[in-house]
Amino acid sequence: MKRLTALDLGFIYLEKRNQPFHVAYLNLLTPPADAPPDFVQKLVERLRSYAAPLPPFNQRLETRLGAAYWVDEPEFDIDQHVIHLSLPRPGRVKDLLAMVSRMHASHLDRAYPLWRTYVIEGVEGGRIATYSKVHHSVADGIAGTRLTLRSMSANPDEILPPPWAVPPQGRRERAGNILTAPVSGAAKLVSRFRGAFGSVPGVARELRQSMRESRDKHPDFVSGSSAPPSILNHSISASRRYVAQSFSLPDAKTAGKVLGGTVNDMVLAMCAYALRKYLIDLDALPDKPLIAGVPMSTRRDRSETGNQIGFMLVNLGTHLEDPLERLQTIIASVEHNKQRFIKMKAGEVVGYGATLMAPGLLNMLTNPKRGKLAFNLVISHVPGPRTPLYWMGCSVDGMYPVSVVVDGMALNISLTSLQDRIDFGVIACRRTLPQVQRVLDYLGEGLAELQALAAKAPQTA
Amino acid sequence: MKRLTALDLGFIYLEKRNQPFHVAYLNLLTPPADAPPDFVQKLVERLRSYAAPLPPFNQRLETRLGAAYWVDEPEFDIDQHVIHLSLPRPGRVKDLLAMVSRMHASHLDRAYPLWRTYVIEGVEGGRIATYSKVHHSVADGIAGTRLTLRSMSANPDEILPPPWAVPPQGRRERAGNILTAPVSGAAKLVSRFRGAFGSVPGVARELRQSMRESRDKHPDFVSGSSAPPSILNHSISASRRYVAQSFSLPDAKTAGKVLGGTVNDMVLAMCAYALRKYLIDLDALPDKPLIAGVPMSTRRDRSETGNQIGFMLVNLGTHLEDPLERLQTIIASVEHNKQRFIKMKAGEVVGYGATLMAPGLLNMLTNPKRGKLAFNLVISHVPGPRTPLYWMGCSVDGMYPVSVVVDGMALNISLTSLQDRIDFGVIACRRTLPQVQRVLDYLGEGLAELQALAAKAPQTA
Missing domain, CATH: 3.30.559.10 (Chloramphenicol acetyltransferase-like domain)
Structure with missing residues (x-):
């Protein structure tokens, strides 16, 4: 259990009904030429087998006495986080993008760790896609990119763990400063932001x-x-x-x-x-x-x-x-x-x-x-x-x-x-x-x- | 343009991040035995051809000077309201229900008329499904059922318009009372509810x-x-x-x-x-x-x-x-x-x-x-x-x-x-x-x- 940093709490407070605060990657993938018909099914099963994520992917938001914390989720439920979808034929990229538009408009549930990965089969040309979203309070775009890349390999035969199972080395490294220190409430958050922007050299x-x-x-x-x-x-x-x-x-x-x-x-x-x-x-x-x-x-x-x-x-x-x-x-x-x-x-x-x-x-x-x-x-x-x-x-x-x-x-x-x-x-x-x-x-x-x-x-x- | 009734406004105010206020039907359907491979595609196209809905399905919520109104949407966009989806094979009912669970957790966008219909192909046994949601401020469960039934026929060959194109006869009929009269703001809403519940015989x-x-x-x-x-x-x-x-x-x-x-x-x-x-x-x-x-x-x-x-x-x-x-x-x-x-x-x-x-x-x-x-x-x-x-x-x-x-x-x-x-x-x-x-x-x-x-x-x- 640890308090949220001022920056992370900011991402939570600024989230609104019309303004979810998650970032994502849409990855377009071509399965190997010899992929069996149940390739995607097996891929989803493999992803779900990583059912004990490492921090911060096993943590959910909890508010106690007005302060926000990340707490470990003891009953982590991988089915809530890895979703298998399919595009209707012919699976045009246009349809994939419309699907991603809808998914990106949908909020993550704060009662669970704030991330979700969708595996989407049926993209035209025998391709598949993944759409992986994570709340901005959990990872910023740079960290998200780095984690995504670390689950990929230059070797077609190498299978690496998905981002939520990548060991924490190099994850969420942030230089310590006034915004990355824990904070306890909205009023303090605002004053801390003012402080950060007012500091010299601000x-x-x-x-x-x-x-x-x-x-x-x-x-x-x-x-x-x-x-x-x-x-x-x-x-x-x-x-x-x-x-x-x-x-x-x-x-x-x-x-x-x-x-x-x-x-x-x-x-x-x-x-x-x-x-x-x-x-x-x-x-x-x-x-x-x-x-x-x-x-x-x-x-x-x-x-x-x-x-x-x-x-x-x-x-x-x-x-x-x-x-x-x-x-x-x-x-x-x-x-x-x-x-x-x-x-x-x-x-x-x-x-x-x-x-x-x-x-x-x-x-x-x-x-x-x-x-x-x-x-x-x-x-x-x-x-x-x-x-x-x-x-x-x-x-x-x-x-x-x-x-x-x-x-x-x-x-x-x-x-x-x-x-x-x-x-x-x-x-x-x-x-x-x-x-x-x-x-x-x-x-x-x-x-x-x-x-x-x-x-x-x-x-x- | 008309003001919301107290009841409808109540459904809007009570909606929260963890508590969307829409009702829906999941319909399970078997296409005719001679349905061509593009049957669902054509069905979706047919639904989208009803692109000029009747009230209230062409109306969106607008707030002016603190009061909420239903206003006609001049640039109605049917693609925002009729969505074509597919289940991954084998399309188990269990997977369909998981999909509906996720869709029902997602809020409707208040910038558009508050309804959406999904047509889902690929349910096992050659079946399809529809999941149609409407905000509770637009239709209650009874009205929704009635409208859904009016788009169905006892005759397999009869094609009736979808609910949003059903002429308004019999729609949203509500006996006039203190809660179905228009109301202008939250404070008045609360007092009106108190009045309704306090009335004799209350x-x-x-x-x-x-x-x-x-x-x-x-x-x-x-x-x-x-x-x-x-x-x-x-x-x-x-x-x-x-x-x-x-x-x-x-x-x-x-x-x-x-x-x-x-x-x-x-x-x-x-x-x-x-x-x-x-x-x-x-x-x-x-x-x-x-x-x-x-x-x-x-x-x-x-x-x-x-x-x-x-x-x-x-x-x-x-x-x-x-x-x-x-x-x-x-x-x-x-x-x-x-x-x-x-x-x-x-x-x-x-x-x-x-x-x-x-x-x-x-x-x-x-x-x-x-x-x-x-x-x-x-x-x-x-x-x-x-x-x-x-x-x-x-x-x-x-x-x-x-x-x-x-x-x-x-x-x-x-x-x-x-x-x-x-x-x-x-x-x-x-x-x-x-x-x-x-x-x-x-x-x-x-x-x-x-x-x-x-x-x-x-x-x-």
């Missing part, structure tokens, strides 16, 4: 400073230094639209090489193109550029501990029609951020966590004018290994993040770059943002635009 | 009187005149366990004829046996008899309007080992209730609605001692036609109600008697009440016990 001050400098150095940063109001920043319903697709990592890499940008720059440019076109369709493109909040791992090695997570505000140049100008704006904005990168060594989790959990709070703290936004959406990119991966004997064809949207932040674009793919997962409020599937098409067009730009660029070799 | 007074008389006339009604505390009356988690099964209506009828009871008496005796045995298994059988709250339709004709819904408290005699004594206790209790039946002419919905929505309130009002219960669970029986029914060309093999459980009322037994079947749907909090599937087995044993009693009884003919 995140808020860093972000404010960053924005002031941006305003001075980048003429594209229009006056007010705030993100423009947009349809992306309306309040949300409880329903979701989730779409996902893979794009070619080598294509992005090649274009970036010619155009003088990283893969991440190319990803941001793809997003900028897609958002611009999507909002033009809706006649809702702001005159000022959209600003993306981009959590970035600054991990330089392969270690699983000691991540450094930064957070930058990127001018997406969505007001610019010329693709080269737009790309240059993005690259300049990223470069500027990098030079004075907010490392948040002590409070590394703060920026990332606060971004996802309380954009309103962060916005308020980073911008003096009430009602103005510091950023319009979060674009999150988690890089992974470049080798092919296998899970339970299946090849991993896609590993798409499913993130969180909140009131005032109705769209989230998250992606992993793995093997030779960039796996995009786009989640939105179904009601606020119509036809989000178009964003996928436009991401593809955005990549094609970058390739065309690269083809026209003067050859350096 | 429901609460009637129930109190009923219990006083019961205490005098039935020695089995132990002192305190309250239902005993039991595991059925603990608080609940957000997870459900739903189980359902059909039993033979002729068997129950035949036994009842010999034993001097109605089908409803037999049903209550089956429940009494099942609850007794289930609680003995858990070493949790109270010494005092469990009391069932039984909403009863007093409709005497086939009309769809002018229902009269009564509510009685039945001593289930669960403390009695002897089956005949137990049955006699039940029959005497029902008879006693009938003689002074609480008809609630003006406030007919009050008893039924309040039972489902606020057992705590009703308990409090009917029993002066704080913390005591007037009843331990609701057992609800809705009779239907005796002819075979068809829906979209499929024969209806089962029509199982899926009702509501609330904090303090962790089990609900609902049933329909249709054609030659009694279709039981038992829903419980998954965490509070373990292994609820046993209740089904024990219902069957309970029926067998009644048949054995009847076989031993002196022949009257």
Whole structure:
């Protein structure tokens, strides 16, 4: 039994009827060629055989005398956590995404450990999928990615334990700070957050400073230094639209090489193109550029501990029609951020966590004018290994993040770059943002635009 | 645009994270013998072709200046309301019930009209199922049953519109009273409920009187005149366990004829046996008899309007080992209730609605001692036609109600008697009440016990 940290408790308190606070992965898998007809049945049985999870997957939330604790569940019930589903024929990916949209809109039951894995058979092309969700108070996106990857192998024949049975080494490592210490109640939680943001060198001050400098150095940063109001920043319903697709990592890499940008720059440019076109369709493109909040791992090695997570505000140049100008704006904005990168060594989790959990709070703290936004959406990119991966004997064809949207932040674009793919997962409020599937098409067009730009660029070799 | 009635608003306010307030039907169907492989696909397409629902199915909840209204949804999106699912092979009924348990635990999104129908293919034996849920503020169980039945036909070849496209004749008819008039806010709602229960002849007074008389006339009604505390009356988690099964209506009828009871008496005796045995298994059988709250339709004709819904408290005699004594206790209790039946002419919905929505309130009002219960669970029986029914060309093999459980009322037994079947749907909090599937087995044993009693009884003919 242990008390929740301030950060974890924050994820619990901020959860609302229209705003569940879990993160997930949708993994697309191809079973081995010689898989028997009952392959999925056996796979589910195998997963359920890991019926004694390790912490935190065996712990549930309990409130005693007003304080929240994680307590071990003595009667852990694996059937509550591993679910076997099937798509109706023909099992189009579109139907899979609709299913994931519904599942992601559904709350986890706080009377049980806060995670669930669905194995979904019947995806067209003989494929299967998993959708694995975990409450944000149990694992953040980075930890979730790491755990997911640790259950995969480069060897098709190697069967590793599922995430909930992975030994705790390297799990939930967080630098100790004011937010990761236990806290006992809502009032204390709020004061602790205030303390964290008010501390020197505080995140808020860093972000404010960053924005002031941006305003001075980048003429594209229009006056007010705030993100423009947009349809992306309306309040949300409880329903979701989730779409996902893979794009070619080598294509992005090649274009970036010619155009003088990283893969991440190319990803941001793809997003900028897609958002611009999507909002033009809706006649809702702001005159000022959209600003993306981009959590970035600054991990330089392969270690699983000691991540450094930064957070930058990127001018997406969505007001610019010329693709080269737009790309240059993005690259300049990223470069500027990098030079004075907010490392948040002590409070590394703060920026990332606060971004996802309380954009309103962060916005308020980073911008003096009430009602103005510091950023319009979060674009999150988690890089992974470049080798092919296998899970339970299946090849991993896609590993798409499913993130969180909140009131005032109705769209989230998250992606992993793995093997030779960039796996995009786009989640939105179904009601606020119509036809989000178009964003996928436009991401593809955005990549094609970058390739065309690269083809026209003067050859350096 | 119209304001919500007090009753409907009550269903909205009482909804909590662990306590969604929708009711549903699980229907088990056999497609025609000559159904093509894409039969279910076509059926779903046909359902989705009814894309312009009639009120109230085209209305969503909207709050303006603190008051709640039903407003027409101009951009009604049928894809949000008709969902196509499939069970993994072999599609056991057990897996179907687990799926329904999960779906029933999930809230409807208040940003959309508050109903959803799932068509589930792949049930073993070539069958399919539908699970149709509607928020209790939109339709109560009786109205839901009536609408469901009106979309079915005695003619296998007749295709009728689905419930949301059934013309409004006979829908949501409710005698005008203090609870069915519009109301504007929470404070007024509470005072109106107080008024309704305090009115003369008020429901609460009637129930109190009923219990006083019961205490005098039935020695089995132990002192305190309250239902005993039991595991059925603990608080609940957000997870459900739903189980359902059909039993033979002729068997129950035949036994009842010999034993001097109605089908409803037999049903209550089956429940009494099942609850007794289930609680003995858990070493949790109270010494005092469990009391069932039984909403009863007093409709005497086939009309769809002018229902009269009564509510009685039945001593289930669960403390009695002897089956005949137990049955006699039940029959005497029902008879006693009938003689002074609480008809609630003006406030007919009050008893039924309040039972489902606020057992705590009703308990409090009917029993002066704080913390005591007037009843331990609701057992609800809705009779239907005796002819075979068809829906979209499929024969209806089962029509199982899926009702509501609330904090303090962790089990609900609902049933329909249709054609030659009694279709039981038992829903419980998954965490509070373990292994609820046993209740089904024990219902069957309970029926067998009644048949054995009847076989031993002196022949009257």
